[in-house]
Amino acid sequence: MTAPPPASPRERQADRSAARRNRWLTGPAVTIVALFGIVPLLIVLVYSFLAPAPYGGVQWKFSTDAYLNFLFQRDIFSDALQFSPAFLLIYLRSFVFAVITTLICLALGFPTAYFMATRPPEQRNWWVLLITIPFWSNLLVRTLAIMFIIRDEGLINMALMGLGLIDKPITMLYTNFAIVLGLFYSFLPFMVLPLYSSLEKLDFRLVEAAHDLYATRRQVLWRIVIPMSAPGIVAGCLLVFIPALGAYVTPLILGGGTHLMIGDLIAQQFGSGRNWPLGSAQALILMAAVLVALWVYVRNAAKGGKHG
Amino acid sequence: MPEQPSGSAIAIREVSKVFGSGSDAVTALAQVDIDIRANEFFTLLGPSGCGKTTLLRLIAGFDYPTTGEIRLYGDDIAQLPPYRRPINTVFQNYALFPHMTVAQNIGFGLEMLGRPRAEIAARIDEMLRLVRMEELKNRRTSQISGGQQQRVALARALAPQPKVLLLDEPLSALDYKLRKEMQLELKRLQHETGITFIFVTHDQEEALTMSDRIAVMSKGRVLQIGTAHDIYDKPAERFVANFIGETNLLDAEVTGVDAATATVRVKGTTLQAGLPEGFRPTGKATVVIRPEHAELEAGGADRGTLGGLGGVITNVVFFGTDTHYYIALDGGGEFMVRRQNSRGAAGFASGDRVGLRIDPGAARVLRD
Ligand SMILES: Nc1ncnc2c1ncn2[C@@H]1O[C@H](COP(=O)(O)OP(=O)(O)OP(=O)(O)O)[C@@H](O)[C@H]1O
Ligand SMILES: [Mg+2]
Numbered sequence: 227m228t229a230p231p232p233a234s235p236r237e238r239q240a241d242r243s244a245a246r247r248n249r250w251l252t253g254p255a256v257t258i259v260a261l262f263g264i265v266p267l268l269i270v271l272v273y274s275f276l277a278p279a280p281y282g283g284v285q286w287k288f289s290t291d292a293y294l295n296f297l298f299q300r301d302i303f304s305d306a307l308q309f310s311p312a313f314l315l316i317y318l319r320s321f322v323f324a325v326i327t328t329l330i331c332l333a334l335g336f337p338t339a340y341f342m343a344t345r346p347p348e349q350r351n352w353w354v355l356l357i358t359i360p361f362w363s364n365l366l367v368r369t370l371a372i373m374f375i376i377r378d379e380g381l382i383n384m385a386l387m388g389l390g391l392i393d394k395p396i397t398m399l400y401t402n403f404a405i406v407l408g409l410f411y412s413f414l415p416f417m418v419l420p421l422y423s424s425l426e427k428l429d430f431r432l433v434e435a436a437h438d439l440y441a442t443r444r445q446v447l448w449r450i451v452i453p454m455s456a457p458g459i460v461a462g463c464l465l466v467f468i469p470a471l472g473a474y475v476t477p478l479i480l481g482g483g484t485h486l487m488i489g490d491l492i493a494q495q496f497g498s499g500r501n502w503p504l505g506s507a508q509a510l511i512l513m514a515a516v517l518v519a520l521w522v523y524v525r526n527a528a529k530g531g532k533h534g
Numbered sequence: 535m536p537e538q539p540s541g542s543a544i545a546i547r548e549v550s551k552v553f554g555s556g557s558d559a560v561t562a563l564a565q566v567d568i569d570i571r572a573n574e575f576f577t578l579l580g581p582s583g584c585g586k587t588t589l590l591r592l593i594a595g596f597d598y599p600t601t602g603e604i605r606l607y608g609d610d611i612a613q614l615p616p617y618r619r620p621i622n623t624v625f626q627n628y629a630l631f632p633h634m635t636v637a638q639n640i641g642f643g644l645e646m647l648g649r650p651r652a653e654i655a656a657r658i659d660e661m662l663r664l665v666r667m668e669e670l671k672n673r674r675t676s677q678i679s680g681g682q683q684q685r686v687a688l689a690r691a692l693a694p695q696p697k698v699l700l701l702d703e704p705l706s707a708l709d710y711k712l713r714k715e716m717q718l719e720l721k722r723l724q725h726e727t728g729i730t731f732i733f734v735t736h737d738q739e740e741a742l743t744m745s746d747r748i749a750v751m752s753k754g755r756v757l758q759i760g761t762a763h764d765i766y767d768k769p770a771e772r773f774v775a776n777f778i779g780e781t782n783l784l785d786a787e788v789t790g791v792d793a794a795t796a797t798v799r800v801k802g803t804t805l806q807a808g809l810p811e812g813f814r815p816t817g818k819a820t821v822v823i824r825p826e827h828a829e830l831e832a833g834g835a836d837r838g839t840l841g842g843l844g845g846v847i848t849n850v851v852f853f854g855t856d857t858h859y860y861i862a863l864d865g866g867g868e869f870m871v872r873r874q875n876s877r878g879a880a881g882f883a884s885g886d887r888v889g890l891r892i893d894p895g896a897a898r899v900l901r902d
Contacts, residue, residue, distance in 0.1 A: 434596050435629035437616040439643035440694065449642075453633050 274506035282500045292507035313491065313508065317515070320488040323402070323477075324470040327409040331417040331466045332459070334410075339421035339458075340451070343428065354422065357415050365412060369479045372408050373399060400482030408476035416465040424458025425451075460527045468516060488512050542569040542605070543698055543730040544593060549602030549612075551588050551754075562588040564754045566602070570698075570732060571747075575724050577733045579741040580751030581777065586734045587626075589751075590700050593732065594623050606697065617646070622691035623700040626707070628683045630675040636686050637662070637671045643694035661689040664723065681712045688723065698730045705740065717744055738778045742766060750774045766824075770810035772900045775822045782828075782869050786821040788899070796899050801865045803843040807897040820900045825872040827896030830859060830882055831889040844889040845869065847882055857881070861888060 274292050276284040299310040342353040360368060375381045376398040383395035398404055428451065436446045452459070474489035481487070486494075488508070495505030551563040562585045570576045578586045591597045593604060595616035604612040611619055622643065630639050637658050644654045662668045665685040670678055675686060684704060691699055701720075705713045721744060724731045735741050741748050742762040749759045750773075758770045769775035772783065786798035786807070791814055798807050798821055807821050848868075849860040852875075859871045859882060869890065882888060 429629070431625060431627065431629045432631060434616070435623070435625060435631070436642070436646075437596070438594055438621075438623045439690070440617045440646040441642075442617055442646075445646055450631065 270506045270509055274503055274510055276503050278501045278503050280500070282496075282502060284502050289503065292501075292503035293511075295501075295504055296507060296511060316486050316491050317488060317512070319485075320471055321515075323406055323409065323487060324467050324473075326406055327413060327470045328417075328463050328467045330406070330410050331414050332463060335414060335417035335421055335462060336459075339418050339425050342418075342422050343425035344430075350426070354419070357418050357422075360411075360415060365475055366479075368412070369408055369476055372404075372411060373479060376404060376407070399480065400484060402481075402485060404480035405477045405485055405487070408480040409470050409473055412473075412476055413466040413470055416469070417462040420461035420465060421455065421458040424455045424461075428454055456527065460524065463523070464520070467519075471516060472512065541571065543572040543574070543607060544568070544570040544732070545603075545605040545608075546570075546589070546593075547603040547605070549589075549592060549599045549604060551585070551592060551597065552600045561754055563592075563599075566754075566756050568749055568756060568759065570730060572607075572730055573728050575721070575731045575733065575744060575746045577735060577741045577745035577748045578751060579735055579738060579748050579778075581736055584751045585754040586736075586751060587702055590623070590702050590732065590734055593698070594621055594700055595619050620694075620697045621700060622694060622696040622698075623702065624687050624691045624704045626702045626704065628687040630683055630686055630690070632674070632676050635672050635674060636667065636678065639675060639686055640689045640693050642690065647694060657693055661693045664692070664726070665689045665719075680707055681716070684708065684716060685719075688720075692723070692727060692729070695727075696729060698732060701731060701733045703734050703736070705735075706737075713740075720744065742778070750777065752777075768808060768810070768898060769822060770813070770901050772820055772822075772902055775898075775900055780825050780870065780872070782823045782825060783900075784821045784823065784867065784869075786819050786899070788815045788817060788819050791815065798897070798899065800897075801843060801863060801867070805892060805897045806894070807899045808895065809899050810901050813899070813901055815899050820902060821897050822900055823869075823892060823897050825858065825870045827893045828869070828871045829891040829893075830871055830873065831891055832882075833887065833889060843892070844887070847884050847886045847888060850882065850884055859888075861890070 273284055275288055275290065277287045277289040277291065279285050294307065296313050297309060297311070298307040300306070301308055338357075342350060342357070345353060373380075377383075378395040378397065378399065380399070382398070383392075386392045387395065398407075432450055432454070433446055436450045441449060472489045473487060474493055477485060477487040478490050478493075481490075483490070492505050492508045492512070495501045495508060499505070546566055546568040549563055549566045550561065553560045553562055566585075566589065578589060580586055588597070592599050592612070595611070595614055595618075599612050602612070603610050606619070606621070631642065634642070640661050641654045641658045644657055649657075658671075659668075662671055665688055667682065667685050667689065670682060675683060678686070684707075687704070704720075705716050708716060717740060720731070720733075733741075733744065742765075745762055747759060747761055748765050750757045750765060752773050758765060758774050760768070765774065766779055769778065769781075775781045775783070784800045786800045786805075788796050788798050789804070790797040791809070794809055795806050796809055796815060796819075798805055798819065800821060805821070809815070843863070845861040845863040847859050848862050849858075851858040851860075854875070856872050856874050859873065861869045861871065863869050871890070
């Protein structure tokens with residue numbers, strides 16, 4: 227057995243005072259995380275185990291009904307629990323929408339980011355600025371603008387009818403298409419920016435080296451560019467997937483309230499549904515699902531990156 | 535043309551490269567003509583910015599010439615993309631793929647060529663043996679030293695058995711000792727593989743010790759092509775003489791010219807000086823004499839053997855194996871003589887009057 231050499235008293239004292247200093251330095255960060263992260267989460271957690279009050283709010287009575295209600299409905303007459311997948315389906319649909327949105331953003335964001343990263347350095351900041359232009363106006367305003375473009379009497383349908391390509395408008399508003407379009411549009415910059423920042427750091431001499439070793443353009447893309455921009459791809463996908471999953475405004479306006487997503491569902495429980503515990507439980511289930519998805523994704527991404 | 539062009543591994547014909555256009559156009563290469571023979575260790579030597587990398591990039595295919603032809607064993611390849619040329623490059627910064635292991639780096643080229651797995655594995659092992667890196671096969675390229683990275687870069691470029699290997703200052707990032715080691719290693723590899731090497735350097739000593747032939751470049755032009763001996767002993771231009779080795783340049787008056795030599799007068803002394811091929815000087819000219827091609831003689835001008843080229847020693851610098859003597863010539867100008875230090879030989883000191891005995895055939899007239 228080898229014991230670590232005993233530290234001299236002075237060393238130990240120095241260690242301790244350094245640790246104390248570090249504790250002080252982490253103070254503000256810890257306070258903020260506790261105040262704005264952990265405390266609200268605890269409130270939501272506590273609420274999810276209480277009973278709803280008739281006009282909103284909660285009754286201080288322990289109950290697991292909120293979680294049971296997520297998957298089951300109580301029969302009005304017999305009081306028996308019946309499986310009811312309504313909420314689960316909304317969750318599944320939200321996941322599907324979020325995945326599709328992420329994939330579209332990746333498919334269009336990657337060439338965009340690659341284009342930006344291969345411009346001369348002095349032009350690049352202008353392209354970044356252009357990408358962020360949508361952020362200058364409010365999300366609600368942008369979403370309403372999409373609505374005006376794709377509705378039956380909107381820009382697209384009027385143009386197509388004016389050109390005589392169609393006789394009656396194509397219904398786009400209040401469809402799944404409208405929701406994914408809106409999500410894609412809102413979150414594209416969150417994909418492009420991290421992709422750009424990792425492609426910008428890519429050493430293009432490696433691309434030349436690969437070409438020199440007989441790699442065609444396609445092989446360079448798959449064997450060099452994509453593996454080396456993996457951190458950007460992971461970050462971009464997370465930044466799009468997570469907010470897309472919990473999106474509220476876009477599905478509400480472009481889905482017309484008929485194609486609910488998780489965000490709208492939760493908001494409903496706190497509003498017209500007047501069931502705060504149910505809303506809290508739904509929010510926590512969403513969070514748990516995201517954490518599991520994240521864990522699986524990051525693990526696989528890390529493994530994929532290692533293989534090259 | 536000294537060689538029949540079809541016999542060259544690489545023939546570069548009137549190649550020019552202009553970057554940009556209009557007022558800020560940069561001519562990186564102007565009318566370059568080079569023939570590189572098969573199995574040759576050929577070096578492009580020149581100062582920074584003279585166009586060495588540009589020429590190498592044209593041969594590799596990363597850039598395309600503005601005008602001219604590049605032929606590989608007779609076929610014009612100037613417009614082919616790099617992945618269609620059987621030519622590989624060792625980059626100055628190595629450009630190893632950081633997300634792959636040493637073995638994956640070495641196998642990359644063969645994999646892209648679609649060779650069978652077994653063949654690739656065997657070739658990787660062969661290459662690792664060749665560059666003596668067997669133990670580091672599965673290391674990440676970020677976890678090996680600079681010298682080892684250099685070897686991996688070499689192995690990676692040699693693995694697909696290219697017809698020509700391009701090396702852009704591959705040793706410049708290494709320290710002195712490792713550099714000397716790698717110089718020998720490169721010579722050995724070239725010998726063992728029989729591949730034509732085109733080597734870029736701005737280090738004249740490296741060029742002289744390693745090359746079969748050297749092309750000296752300046753400002754986008756090739757000034758002289760020849761063996762190390764040719765370039766050193768018979769520099770054709772002032773730039774070449776100055777760039778390679780140490781030189782004494784003297785103003786001279788040409789008094790007569792015959793087939794290969796000229797009679798010149800330097801500070802009242804008459805010398806026979808060699809001439810660059812096809813050069814017929816008249817009037818004023820510059821003559822070069824290497825520091826080791828002159829011998830010091832005690833006494834100086836009055837001895838008469840040289841018709842009077844002599845002066846006073848102003849500085850003596852000891853270098854271990856040899857000593858440099860700086861002499862202020864009678865009638866102006868400085869001359870440096872390098873003498874091998876041998877035991878018992880009489881030395882000279884600052885302030886001594888000396889005469890200069892120039893070796894016959896050592897002086898050469900330069901094209902300016
Ligand atoms: N892409 C480019 N655009 C514009 N000018 C360029 C470009 N590449 C090279 N040049 C110019 O061409 C000239 C030759 O450059 P090159 O890189 O070939 O020099 P070099 O001999 O390799 O120098 P060094 O020893 O410093 O590597 C230089 O004047 C350089 O500024
Ligand atoms: Mg260079």
